[in-house]
Amino acid sequence: MEIALIVFRQTVVMFLYMFAGYVMFRTEKMTIKGSRDIASLLVWLVIPAVIVNSFCVERTWDKAVELFQCTLITVAGLIISIIIARLIYRNKPVEHFGAAFSNAGFIGIPLVQAAFGDKAVFWIVPLVALMNMLQWSYGVGLLTGEKSAVGIRHLVVNPIFAAIGIGLLIFLTDMSTHLPDVVTTALGGVSALNAPLAMIVLGSYLAQSDFRKLFTSAGLYKLCAVRLLIIPAATLAVFSLIPVNIEILLTVFIALSTPIGANVAVYAQLYDRDYPYACQTVAITTLVSIITLPLVLMLADLVLV
Numbered sequence: 001m002e003i004a005l006i007v008f009r010q011t012v013v014m015f016l017y018m019f020a021g022y023v024m025f026r027t028e029k030m031t032i033k034g035s036r037d038i039a040s041l042l043v044w045l046v047i048p049a050v051i052v053n054s055f056c057v058e059r060t061w062d063k064a065v066e067l068f069q070c071t072l073i074t075v076a077g078l079i080i081s082i083i084i085a086r087l088i089y090r091n092k093p094v095e096h097f098g099a100a101f102s103n104a105g106f107i108g109i110p111l112v113q114a115a116f117g118d119k120a121v122f123w124i125v126p127l128v129a130l131m132n133m134l135q136w137s138y139g140v141g142l143l144t145g146e147k148s149a150v151g152i153r154h155l156v157v158n159p160i161f162a163a164i165g166i167g168l169l170i171f172l173t174d175m176s177t178h179l180p181d182v183v184t185t186a187l188g189g190v191s192a193l194n195a196p197l198a199m200i201v202l203g204s205y206l207a208q209s210d211f212r213k214l215f216t217s218a219g220l221y222k223l224c225a226v227r228l229l230i231i232p233a234a235t236l237a238v239f240s241l242i243p244v245n246i247e248i249l250l251t252v253f254i255a256l257s258t259p260i261g262a263n264v265a266v267y268a269q270l271y272d273r274d275y276p277y278a279c280q281t282v283a284i285t286t287l288v289s290i291i292t293l294p295l296v297l298m299l300a301d302l303v304l305v
Contacts, residue, residue: 021203055167205279
C-alpha cells in the first residue's frame with residue numbers, strides 16, 4: 001500500500017508538470033519551436049547530466065558487484081521488453097518505441113528513491129544509461145527507418161554514449177570524491193530539470209492533441225495493456241528465477257514497469273514523426289499506471305519475496 005501511494009503521488013506530480021506545459025502552450029506563452037528547443041535541451045544536456053550524476057557515488061567492491069548484477073538484470077529486462085514490443089508492433093514505430101521503453105528516468109528514479117532510499121537510484125543507473133543509449137540508437141532507427149541510425153558511428157557521436165563513458169570513468173576512478181562542490185552542484189541542478197522539463201514539453205504536445213482520441217482509441221488501450229501488464233508479467237516471470245537481492249530485483253522491476261517514457265514524444269518531434277500521438281501514448285499509459293503499477297507491484301511482492 002505504501003508503494004501504491006508513492007506511485008499515485010508521483011503520477012500526480014507528473015501531470016501537474018504536464019498541465020503547466022499545456023497551459024503555457026494554449027496561452028501562447030510557448031510555441032512549437034520553443035517546445036522543440038526544450039526537447040533538444042533535454043537530449044543534449046539534461047539527460048546526459050542525469051546519467052553522469054548517477055555515477056557520482058563512492059566506489060566500493062560492494063557497489064561494483066551491485067552495478068554488475070543490476071546491469072545483467074537490466075539487460076534481461078530490456079531484451080524482454082524489446083522482443084514483446086517487436087512481436088506486437090513490428091510495423092508501428094511509435095508504438096514499438098513506446099512499448100519497449102519505460103519511463104525509468106522521469107518516474108522510475110523518484111519512485112524507487114521514495115520506496116527504497118538513495119541507494120536504489122544507483123541500482124537503476126544501468127537501466128537509465130542503457131535505455132537512453134538504446135533509445136538514441138535502436139529507437140531512432142525505428143522512427144527514421146534508417147539502419148544506419150543503429151551503427152557504431154551513430155553511437156560514438158551521440159551525447160548519451162558520451163555521458164555513459166564519462167560516468168563510468170568517474171565511478172571506476174573514484175573521481176566523485178574529488179570533484180569540486182561547484183561541479184557536483186551544477187550536475188545536480190541540471191539533473192533536477194529532467195522530470196519538469198520533459199513533462200512540460202509533453203504538456204505542450206497535449207495542447208496540440210485531440211483529447212477525444214486519447215480516451216476513445218482502442219489502439220491506445222491495447223498499448224496500455226502491452227506496456228503496463230504484459231511486459232511486466234513476462235519480466236516478473238524471468239526475475240523470479242534470478243538469485244539476486246530482492247530489493248535490487250524490485251527496484252529494477254519497478255523502473256521497468258513504469259508507463260511509456262517521455263522520450264518517445266521527444267524523439268518523435270525531433271525526427272518529424274507523429275509526436276502529438278506519441279504524447280498521447282505517454283499520457284494515457286501514465287494515467288492508467290495509477291491503477292496497474294500498484295497491482296503489478298503487489299504481485300511482485302508475492303512472487304519475489
